Amino acid sequence: MASKQLKEITVEEWPRSAILSFFAVAQLSIVGPLWDSQHNQDGDLWVIIDAKVFDLSKFSAIHPGGKAVLLADDVRGQDVTELFYSLHKSEVLLRPQYARLRKGIVKGQEEQFAPLPHGSLSPIPYGAPVVIQGILFPYYGDSHRRVQKVLRTLMDEVLRSEAQDIESSGQRISQKVFEIGGEYQLHATRLGPGKHLKGLTLVGGAVKPEEFDYFHELIIHQELARSGYRTFQDAYWVGAVIGLPPVLNFGRPEIQHIVPDIFAGKKFISLAISEAFAGSDVAGIRCTAKLSDDKKFWIVNGSKKWITNGHFSDYFSTGVRTDKGLTMLLIPRGPGVETKPIKTAYSPAAGTAYITFDNVKVPIENTLGEVNQGLKVILSNFNHERWVIVANAVQGQRNIVDAALRWASQRKAFGKPLIELAIVRAKLAQMISRAESSQTWLEHITYQMNHMTYAEQSQYLAGPMALLKQYISGVGQDTARDVTQIFGGRAITQSGLGAAVELFHRTIAYDAILGGSEDVLADLGVRQAQKFIPKNARL
Numbered sequence: 001m002a003s004k005q006l007k008e009i010t011v012e013e014w015p016r017s018a019i020l021s022f023f024a025v026a027q028l029s030i031v032g033p034l035w036d037s038q039h040n041q042d043g044d045l046w047v048i049i050d051a052k053v054f055d056l057s058k059f060s061a062i063h064p065g066g067k068a069v070l071l072a073d074d075v076r077g078q079d080v081t082e083l084f085y086s087l088h089k090s091e092v093l094l095r096p097q098y099a100r101l102r103k104g105i106v107k108g109q110e111e112q113f114a115p116l117p118h119g120s121l122s123p124i125p126y127g128a129p130v131v132i133q134g135i136l137f138p139y140y141g142d143s144h145r146r147v148q149k150v151l152r153t154l155m156d157e158v159l160r161s162e163a164q165d166i167e168s169s170g171q172r173i174s175q176k177v178f179e180i181g182g183e184y185q186l187h188a189t190r191l192g193p194g195k196h197l198k199g200l201t202l203v204g205g206a207v208k209p210e211e212f213d214y215f216h217e218l219i220i221h222q223e224l225a226r227s228g229y230r231t232f233q234d235a236y237w238v239g240a241v242i243g244l245p246p247v248l249n250f251g252r253p254e255i256q257h258i259v260p261d262i263f264a265g266k267k268f269i270s271l272a273i274s275e276a277f278a279g280s281d282v283a284g285i286r287c288t289a290k291l292s293d294d295k296k297f298w299i300v301n302g303s304k305k306w307i308t309n310g311h312f313s314d315y316f317s318t319g320v321r322t323d324k325g326l327t328m329l330l331i332p333r334g335p336g337v338e339t340k341p342i343k344t345a346y347s348p349a350a351g352t353a354y355i356t357f358d359n360v361k362v363p364i365e366n367t368l369g370e371v372n373q374g375l376k377v378i379l380s381n382f383n384h385e386r387w388v389i390v391a392n393a394v395q396g397q398r399n400i401v402d403a404a405l406r407w408a409s410q411r412k413a414f415g416k417p418l419i420e421l422a423i424v425r426a427k428l429a430q431m432i433s434r435a436e437s438s439q440t441w442l443e444h445i446t447y448q449m450n451h452m453t454y455a456e457q458s459q460y461l462a463g464p465m466a467l468l469k470q471y472i473s474g475v476g477q478d479t480a481r482d483v484t485q486i487f488g489g490r491a492i493t494q495s496g497l498g499a500a501v502e503l504f505h506r507t508i509a510y511d512a513i514l515g516g517s518e519d520v521l522a523d524l525g526v527r528q529a530q531k532f533i534p535k536n537a538r539l
C-alpha cells in the first residue's frame, strides 16, 4: 500500500459514543480536515493503519517497540499499514487500552483487515476441516453443523479471552466459565454418546441426546482446541473427561449423586493413576489400599504424580494396589489427601498435581468395578482418552497451519513474501499434508467408533488408536520444527506474532507422553496387529 502524507487526507472523526464500537463506521460524522500541521513529529504524531488514523503523540513514549521506530521517516505521518501488520498481531488494535488512540477514519477509505464476526470460519485454506468449509463429506448432518456453529461462537465470544487470561495469570479457569460449559452441557458431551446424556439439553438444543454421536463430540473437542492454548485445553474439565468415566461406567448407584455437580462445572474430578514409580507401565503402581478391620473402608497410602486438574479436584478416580492386583477407588478430597502443584512447561492453570494419600479412609462403596480388577477399568478408559488427545492434537496442528499460511503471505523477506520462497512452500506442503492426513485418519476411526459396540471397539480399535496417537505426536513435532523455521526469531518469544508457535513448540512433546507414551503405543499398535495375523499366512 502506497504511503500518503496525512496532510492530504480528510478524516472523519468518531463521535465519542462510537469509539467503543470500533467498527461502527456508519455512525461517523464528517468534520472536515482535522489538522493544519503534518502531525509528523515528536509530540504531534499521527499514522494511518488500515484506513484508521491513530494519534500516537503521547503513546510514543510508552510504545512497547520504542519511540524511535515511530519517528522514522517512513513511519511518522504516514500510512504504515503494511509495516504495522508485519510487526503486530491484528488483535493489538482491538485492545481496549488503545481505543483512545483512534482519531477517525480516512475519508473515502474502508478497512481491509477488520476481524471477521464472531462465529466465522477461517478464510484460510486448511484453516478448518474440509467438512466445516462446506466441502462434500460423508459423515455430518445438520445437527453436526449446528453444534459446530454454537461452539465456534462460544469460543469467539467467551472462551478464547478466558484462555488467554489463564495462560498469562496461571489462575484456574473462572467458575463462571466452568458453569457456562455446564449450562451448554459441554462437559457431559465430552464423555461421548451414552445414557449419561439422557434428559439433558445438549449444546443449547443443537443436538438431541439420542442423536448425539462421536462426530458431535469430535467437533466439540476440536472447536475447543481452536483457542490454541494447551493450558485451556487441559484446564477446562479435562480431568473429568478421563476421571469421570470410571464412575459412570463402574461406580455403584450410591456414588452416582456426585455426577450432576461435575457436569454442571461446580465440582471437579481427575484421574489419578500415574505415579513417580509408574507411568505408561500402570501395573507398577505402589499406592496401596488395605481393608479396615470392620471391612467398611479402604485405608489408602501412597502418592500420585502428573494428575491433570488434581490441584483443584474434589474427587480422584484412583488406581491402588490391593491384595491380588489393582483396584480403582473414588477418593473424595478430605482428611489425609494433599495436593500440590507441579510446575510444568505451560501455565499452572491446568492444576497438574502431585497427590499424597496418608491413611485416607475411603468407604467400600466407592470401589469402582471389582476388587483386584482395576486394570480392566483403567484399560477401558484408554481408547477414548487417546482419541480425545488426538482430536486436540490434530486441531493444534491445524491452528499452526492457519497461522503459518497467514504469516508466510504477509511477512516479506528478501524483498518478497515468504510464501514466494520455494523452501517455505515445501515446508507448508508437509505441514498441510500432516494435518489433513491426521484428520482423515481420525475421522475414519471416529466413524468406526460410531458403528461398533464397546466390546468391538476394544477389540478392533485399540491397535489403530495407539498407532494414530503415536503418529500424530510424531508428525506434530515435525510441524513444530517446520513452523519454527518459518517464524524465525518470533517463534521463540512468548508474546507478539509468534506466541502461538512458541507455545506449540514448547509443549508439543506432551502429546507424545500423555495417555501412553509414543514408543509404548507404537509397540502396542503392532502387537495388536500381530494378534490378527493368521498363523498360516506366508509370503
Ligand code: HEM
Residues within 6 Å of the ligand: 047, 049, 054, 056, 063, 064, 065, 066, 069, 070, 075, 080, 083, 084, 087, 088, 089, 092, 093, 098, 101, 495, 496, 497
Ligand atoms: C496504533 C499504533 C500502535 C500500537 C497500539 C502498537 C502497539 C505495540 C505493541 C502492543 C507491541 C508489543 C508487541 C505485541 O504485543 O505485538 C508493539 C511492538 C512493536 N511495535 Fe508497535 N504499535 C503501534 C504502531 C507501531 C508502528 C506504526 C510501528 C512502526 C515501525 C511499530 C513498531 C513496533 C515494533 C518494531 C515493535 C517490536 C516488535 C517485536 O518485538 O517483534 N508500532 N507495538
